[in-house]
Amino acid sequence: MEPANLSSKSHQKILNISDFSLYPRYHCLMLVFGCIGFLIFMITLICLNFWDKKMDFSQKVNISRLAGNNYLCPKDWLLNQEKCYKFSISSKTWNESQHDCANLQAHLPVIQTLNELEFIQKTLKPGNPGWIGLHSTSPGKQWMWINKHLFVDFLMIGPTDHESCAVVTGKQVYSEDCNSKFNGICQRDAV
Structure with missing residues (x-):
């Protein structure tokens, strides 16, 4: 009989690298694609913000040419x-x-x-x-x-x-x- 304070292998679990994840490559790929998607989303938001401000300005200003010069009047x-x-x-x-x-x-x-x-x-x-x-x-x-x-x-x-x-x-x-x-x-x- 074994002494009581000896640990048995049945109570300990040996962790293998394969136990951390069943699909480790997919997790890395998902992390990379998630970061890329987030960056694309942020760039799109920034571009839309600038485009919206540009459209807002062009709607407020009516540009006309007169004698080779540009004169600006508000919309309407x-x-x-x-x-x-x-x-x-x-x-x-x-x-x-x-x-x-x-x-x-x-x-x-x-x-x-x-x-x-x-x-x-x-x-x-x-x-x-x-x-x-x-x-x-x-x-x-x-x-x-x-x-x-x-x-x-x-x-x-x-x-x-x-x-x-x-x-x-x-x-x-x-x-x-x-x-x-x-x-x-x-x-x-x-x-």
Whole structure:
């Protein structure tokens, strides 16, 4: 009989390398392919992030060529010469329209050339006159642009009443009560 403190082989298990895994090569391959898959996934996410930002920028910016130069206007704005224009389809007072333009980092148009006036008149939809940045605060007073320059360039139709503002149509510019409601036109410099 064997002594009690002697260990028997039946109580001990001898571990062989083959006991660790039935398919050791497949585990290594799965680890390698898992790492490669993770890297491809991360690279794809990074590329999609840059592509999304590029698409977002191209949707916000409308690029036009003029005289060999690039001028940029925000999406949904129209380019004429070096200025961008946005034509509103909601009727508001002159002050409300000016406020809406200011929220877009713009202002009601200050028309400096006949070309600008003609562009605005051609772009307006028939029957939808729009506010421009010209006003008079008292009857008989000079008309003044919102940039504080006096108006002297083209014919204004209609009387100058208390607080009159200018409205443009496809054919004319006329005086209107500033509290009347018309579509706004916003103007800003192109970049």
